[in-house]
Amino acid sequence: MGSAVRVGEVRKAPGTWRRMRLWGTAHAVDDLYQGLVPAVVPYFVLERGYGYVAAGGLTLAAALGSSVPQPLIGIAVDRRGLGWLAAAGLALAGTGFGLSGLAGPYALVWMLVLLSGVGVAMFHPAAGKAAREAAGDSAAAMGVFAAGGSVGFFLAPVLATPLLVTWGVRATVCFLPPALLTAYVLHRHRRRTLASGRVAARRTGADQWGPFLLLTAVAMVRSVVFFGVSTFLGLHWLRDLGGSRTLAGVALACFLGGGVTGTLLGGRIADRLGLVRTVQVGTALAVPALVGLVLVPGQYPPLLFAALTGAVLNVPFAVLIKLGQDYLPARPGTASGVTLGLALSVGGLSAPLLGLLAEGHGPRGVLAVLCAVPLAALALASLLREPGGAAG
Template sequence: MTEAITTAASVRAVQTTSGWRRMRMWAAAHAVDDLYQGLVPACVPYFVLDRGYSYVAASGLTLAAALGSSVPQPFIGLVVDRRPVRWMAGAGVALAGLGLGASGLVPSYAAVWILVLISGLGVAMFHPAAGKAAREAAGDSAGAMSIFAAGGSVGFFLAPVLATPLLVSLGVGATALFIPPALITALVLLRHRPAAVTSAKATRSGTDRWNPFLVLTGVEVVRSVVFFGVLTFIELYWIRHLHAGKAVAGTALACFLIGGVTGTLLGGRIADRHGMVRTVQFGSALAVPMLLGLRLAPGPYAPLLFAVLAGIALNIPFAVLIKLGQDYLPTRPGTAAGVTLGLAVSVGGLIAPALGAAAEAYGPQGVFAILCAIPVAALVLGLFLTDPEQP
């Protein structure tokens, strides 16, 4: 009897170690994949400054990335749930890097737009497969799932940190330097693809609950609009409205994204202690005062604190929404991940041209005034969320 208990404990320990190893791999891959999403808004100010693009044209690049990553997401999620397409995550990372990396090398706006669209398609291919595999490794822990989600936040953070000095010194052609990480990551994922998905855990039992999932999707859409709005215009806000230099503007974007990483990890821990629905509601409520502080704080340096706090608030619900969506759709984890990680997130990019038009009319400061009010919609929708049924 004792030997049996010891053996069972040893098996569970091995499985836990293996699960965390896979989680770290998927978190790292998520960081690389979302690096290319983060590079789009990081590059936008330099397309404006170096090539003279208008605000609307620049936000059109964000639209291209969003279209590529949003429209195919539901269909890719369905494929991931029905077929063992273990190559898709690796191929997606490669395509995301190649498209974005080549965008700074072509002269015409149309060619840049198409390449950014292709990069978005690569992101769409990655998220459902990776989200499904990460959930299998995370089990029922929101904290563990937050590690995978934080990988994406790290990728967004690294984008301006790595891109800004290269773009300042070399111009937009420096995007080509970001092709190798995608190809290396793709090779790693393709090499380890048999261990990425375990058939025994591929299908979860339970009843899909579409009504709360649609409410959750609405919350994620609102969060995405605000997040991508800040991401796209924060540097231009510092440069054009606060009259700061490019270095301070890049610091502002980095502060916002550091807050995003912190908020993602913090949200998972809060959810494990206080529940997922409460965590989503808390993050939505906290976003409003933090954005107001960002918009109203004077000078180029005081708003940096609120850039961090706004990033924390907006990302507290991020990992929780991914896990909660998969709990609402237990038999369709790939579809749920495709919507919460891809479609709903990318809608923020689809709204970018409207925000670009607002920037043309009222300046970047007008955009931030609009963004202060939008999280109220997420707070209202969050009141209709319910705790998922336990299997």
């Protein structure tokens, strides 16, 4: 593998940054629909009378749809191309979520959220492969793509809270147009690319399955923390801290907004300190940030720790994507399907179990348990090595 492309070198290629902005924006719109699920869950609880287990079930539906199919989709992308899946997945993600608030029976709501997750699954492998082709070996450039996902999660409560406060869960239909418009833009971009005859060079090298599987385990543990906090943070402000619905939305926005900053910082840190070391540092810092989130009293001071928790949890985000593709250089779609899809979404599968914990101990009890989870990820991350055996 060639030497890493530094940030300054990438800045000299405006075409690269234009393409990264396109894929970063598309990633933001796609992950908006993942972020909207935890944002809307408290309103289903309050308006429909769903219990904590049912609330966790909606997160489970989104996670099942977005995680389980992605490795298979990634394999298909590596073998057959299927670049059109990015646009098609965006359209499906927006349609499923947009209609969920209009549905009546819980089973139908659950199925629509599941379909939205499947759309997310269709987007990530094709988009992750295309973004890596545009970014080259720069972790900072891949950080733009990864940060798009964090921006989408951040914008979810910011955009959803005033609409949900005003119109309730029926406001989900307002989020249908962004997906359809962005899908059309991606479709046009793909047609122009095919017409121009540009073909990206195929990455080669020996696949390192052992380190890749270890990395996947790290990402899965991180995902449990991320989805656990995303799902129960708003309920923690409502039920444990006595905050308003608006303040609960602000808390979630702080958490996800911190994630945007952490993602961008993570890519730049990795270009200087190394990929593996960045994963280890971000994972270690998650523990004190979570402890502060649980223990600091009041409705407003914990907002700082919500932002800090989001930041440190997302420092490894872009790095995990790039590192996975470096471990599997000949299979970028498969690597993206696992690191962006299965590993980063599987945390939602734990939501029903966390819901059971919340039934007995409240949302604060869930957050308290999550304080210890990053220690498992840190233990796994300590065994990682830089691709090619370079020192971290």
